[in-house]
Structure formats: structure tokens, C-alpha cells
Amino acid sequence: MTDLHWTVRDTPIGPLLLAVTERGLVSVVFRADERTTRTALNRLSERLAAEPIPVGAAGIPHLPAAVRELDAYFAGELREFTVPLDWTLSSGFTRDVLRELATGVPYGTVVGYQDLADRVGDPGAARAVGVAMGSNPLPVVVPCHRVIESGGGIGGFGGGLEIKRKLLAIEGVLPEPLF
Structure with missing residues (x-):
């Protein structure tokens, strides 16, 4: 144990x-x-x-x-997390997608579900990327809030869209929510 x-x-x-x-x-x-x-x-x-x-x-x-x-x-003072991550709760395709997200989508940028599927070598898996985002055990640190729809829509978020908007505002991708 x-x-x-x-x-x-x-x-x-x-x-x-x-x-x-x-x-x-x-x-x-x-x-x-x-x-x-x-x-x-x-x-x-x-x-x-x-x-x-x-x-x-x-x-x-x-x-x-x-x-x-x-x-x-x-506080707006950190753009890249360096704390070691324990990937025990993820495996296979999900782990591959989350690792690519953690290392390949920097602070203040966004990526589409399809682009992330392409990056891990599975271009037909855009929906599976969405499932992987929903099972992310390390949100914020592994930034699933940076994944958006291919057409530019905000997409979904396990923590709720209010939190996704706030995280994207912290990173300067969206304006600060008005309410």
C-alpha cells in the first residue's frame, strides 16, 4: 500500500x-x-x-x-508546471493524449480536438480526445481547458464552462468573464 x-x-x-x-x-x-x-x-x-x-x-x-x-x-506568475506527475490513473490512448496536451500546448494557446488527435497519430479520434479530456485526473496542470472545438467554439469541460472560461481568461485567451 x-x-x-x-x-x-x-x-x-x-x-x-x-x-x-x-x-x-x-x-x-x-x-x-x-x-x-x-x-x-x-x-x-x-x-x-x-x-x-x-x-x-x-x-x-x-x-x-x-x-x-x-x-x-x-497569480499569473507561472506558465509551465514542473511538479512531477503520477500518470497511474490514465493509460493507453488517454495517457498519450494527456501527455501531448501537457507538453505540446503551451500557456495562452488553444488546440482543437481534431488537431490533438492528429498529434497523437490517430486522426479519426477527435471524439475520443473529448472523452480523454473528460477523464483527465489532473485538470489545470494538464490543461484540458485549452482544448476547443475545431470551429472555435469553447467546447465542453468537466469542471463546467464557467471554470473553463476563467482559466482561459487567466491565460489571456479570453477576456475576464463579466459575471
Whole structure:
């Protein structure tokens, strides 16, 4: 059994649950109120065969770096995350798409679902890219908010379109939402 260290961090897009293993950041969860956090930690514990340990315990691997980097990102001071990522929760095509997104779509830019499918060598998989975005265990850090429709529409987002718009505004892609 591995340890799963976690914290909830208040951010401009609401509370985020951050969870790390000894390999790196493994999960970021939106709207991390008490109930959502409990549910997410139970699922992570089962999937990773891990014991959830809240902040304050000794030996918190990668968590301080994840917190610092997210704080800097939301302050407009960080454009590229360097915290190690634990890809355990993704595999196959989804992992390939998410890794390409993490390394090949820089801050302040967007990519279409079709273009991302082309980049991973599967040009017929634009819809599958959408599914991969919906299962991204590391949103914000692996920037699924940067994926838009080929025609320029904002597309969907697991965290909700309000959060997607806010993240794109932080990066200067969209104007700051009026309300």
C-alpha cells in the first residue's frame, strides 16, 4: 500500500483537492467541498490501494511544490508546471493524449480536438480526445481547458464552462468573464 497525501486549496476557481503519491501529483478535483473531497479520496484510495493522509503528516512528497505552482499559476506568475506527475490513473490512448496536451500546448494557446488527435497519430479520434479530456485526473496542470472545438467554439469541460472560461481568461485567451 502506498501513501496518498492530500490537501484542499482555495483558488480563484473554487476549492481544489490536490492529491500526490511518491511519484508525483496524481489528482486535481474541482469544487472540493467536504462531500466531494470525501468521495474523491475514497475513489482514489480504492484505485491506488493507498491510504489518504491529510496535510500535516510527515513526508509529504510533491505536495508543497504542487501548491506553490498552482498558487503561482493563479497569480499569473507561472506558465509551465514542473511538479512531477503520477500518470497511474490514465493509460493507453488517454495517457498519450494527456501527455501531448501537457507538453505540446503551451500557456495562452488553444488546440482543437481534431488537431490533438492528429498529434497523437490517430486522426479519426477527435471524439475520443473529448472523452480523454473528460477523464483527465489532473485538470489545470494538464490543461484540458485549452482544448476547443475545431470551429472555435469553447467546447465542453468537466469542471463546467464557467471554470473553463476563467482559466482561459487567466491565460489571456479570453477576456475576464463579466459575471
